Amino acid sequence: MNKNTIKAPCTILLAAVNVIVFLVLSFLGMTEDGEFMLKHGAMYVPYLIQRGEYYRLFSSMFLHFGYNHLVNNMIVLVAMGWNLELDIGKVKFLIVYFVSGLAGNVLSAWWDIQTGSMAISAGASGAIFGIIGALLYVAIRNRGRIGDISGRGLVFMIVLTLYYGFTSGGVDNMAHIGGLLAGFLSGVLLYRKRKDKYRTGISC
Numbered sequence: 001m002n003k004n005t006i007k008a009p010c011t012i013l014l015a016a017v018n019v020i021v022f023l024v025l026s027f028l029g030m031t032e033d034g035e036f037m038l039k040h041g042a043m044y045v046p047y048l049i050q051r052g053e054y055y056r057l058f059s060s061m062f063l064h065f066g067y068n069h070l071v072n073n074m075i076v077l078v079a080m081g082w083n084l085e086l087d088i089g090k091v092k093f094l095i096v097y098f099v100s101g102l103a104g105n106v107l108s109a110w111w112d113i114q115t116g117s118m119a120i121s122a123g124a125s126g127a128i129f130g131i132i133g134a135l136l137y138v139a140i141r142n143r144g145r146i147g148d149i150s151g152r153g154l155v156f157m158i159v160l161t162l163y164y165g166f167t168s169g170g171v172d173n174m175a176h177i178g179g180l181l182a183g184f185l186s187g188v189l190l191y192r193k194r195k196d197k198y199r200t201g202i203s204c
Helices: 003-007 009-028 034-039 045-050 056-062 067-088 090-115 125-141 151-166 173-190
Strands: none
Touching: 009 034, 009 056, 009 067, 009 090, 045 056, 045 090, 056 090, 067 090, 067 125, 090 125, 090 173, 125 151, 125 173, 151 173
């Protein structure tokens, strides 16, 4: 077994939990159906405010609308999370992940309130953007690289993904932006530059 697999258990565990939740829900109903997802913990601002169901800020991070949504997110989670966890450690990685996911959902909820557009939302992308934001900060601190990932590559990925989101329908752009900013700030607060050379992780 590759040693890096053992050293990035949180990334693997998070991906596994997301996949397991998706498979269980797939047996129970249609994961692309908004009403079904709402019953199982998706984000919906009226329920958040009127019913006080704040757990949705957390539970929605483990739900995905269909197979493609899940696969796309898990590929990025493993590729990016692997590199970040190897560099900053398990606890800090989990802090970045969950703080970013929650921040993304909070910003998304705030935006829905401001615009009056109440959408049912779910997905790990806010947390994943947080990982990318933290990686960007680490790369900046280390001459533009972290492992096999370059800062320029991260910026290109961020710009391309946000552009796709803003030019497509059904994408929670505020969750992405909130997660990205929270992840970058978390990196600023948590990251301490290592003196030893970087180990190689999964390149993207």
